[in-house]
Amino acid sequence: MPPATRRSPARRAPVVRKPLADRREDLVEAALRVLVRDGVAAATTRAIVAEAGASLSAFHYCFDSREELLVLAAERITDRTVDHVREGFSADGDLRTVVVGALTALWERLEADPHRELIGYELSHHARHRPELRPAVARLFRHYLDVHEQFLADGAAAAGFTWTTPVPVLARLINSTLDGLALTWLVDRDGEAAREVIGALADALLAAARPA
Structure with missing residues (x-):
């Protein structure tokens, strides 16, 4: 063979x-x-x-953990939204134009894709029953406040204004208003009323502004 x-x-x-x-x-x-x-x-x-x-x-x-990854993903959503909004800072206009335009852009992102933009709220609710998530969610909401503070600083710089109310206080005002507005809109889907609230928030912010 x-x-x-x-x-x-x-x-x-x-x-x-x-x-x-x-x-x-x-x-x-x-x-x-x-x-x-x-x-x-x-x-x-x-x-x-x-x-x-x-x-x-x-x-x-x-x-190190699943929680770390989830928060990084939620922060990524916020950062991309802010990058989109910040594009309006280069446009010509006074402080009202900058502030109203940026807040409206934030709101339009939420209306267009609420599941994406409201991940932070879902994580916050989930953390009520998962103590291991709470430090990570606290970090996420600190990130939200940092983003709003940067928005206020960038907007004032773009329009030549300063804020008479401490920026951290105004950042919490923005965050609290948008949170409440988003949760209400999820129920009634009243976009017109939401934009009226955005206008009122802009007026409140502008009352705390003066020329640099």
């Missing part, structure tokens, strides 16, 4: 290892998609890594 032909072993495809920063980015974006599509309760670690096409070991290599 002829000697058996020896087959060479099949070559395995090379394993492509992504840099840590790229893998973290994949997981943040995957978490964001799961949060928006399925909600906080469904955004488990396994669901997120499956969405990212990653492994659990990759997740634990990139992040």
Whole structure:
């Protein structure tokens, strides 16, 4: 009998290892998609890594906890909204034009995609029954306030004004008004009334402004 032909072993495809920063980015974006599509309760670690096409070991290599990842995803939503709003700061106009335009742009983003823009509220509600989430949600809301403070500073600089009321106080006024307005709108969907409130908020802010 002829000697058996020896087959060479099949070559395995090379394993492509992504840099840590790229893998973290994949997981943040995957978490964001799961949060928006399925909600906080469904955004488990396994669901997120499956969405990212990653492994659990990759997740634990990139992040200390699921809570850390969820907050990073929620912050990403806020930062993208602010980048969109900040585009209006370069437009010509007085302080009222800048403030009303920016607040209206914020509101229009929420109306267009409430599931995305209200992730922070859902995380806050979820944290009532999950104590391990509370520090992360507190960090998220601190981020919201920081964003509003920066908005006030940028708006005043763009229009040549200063604020007579401390900026942290005005930031909380913006945050509290938008929170209450958003929750009311979710029930009545009265966009016209919401815009009237936006105008009243702008008037309150402008009352605390004076030329630099």
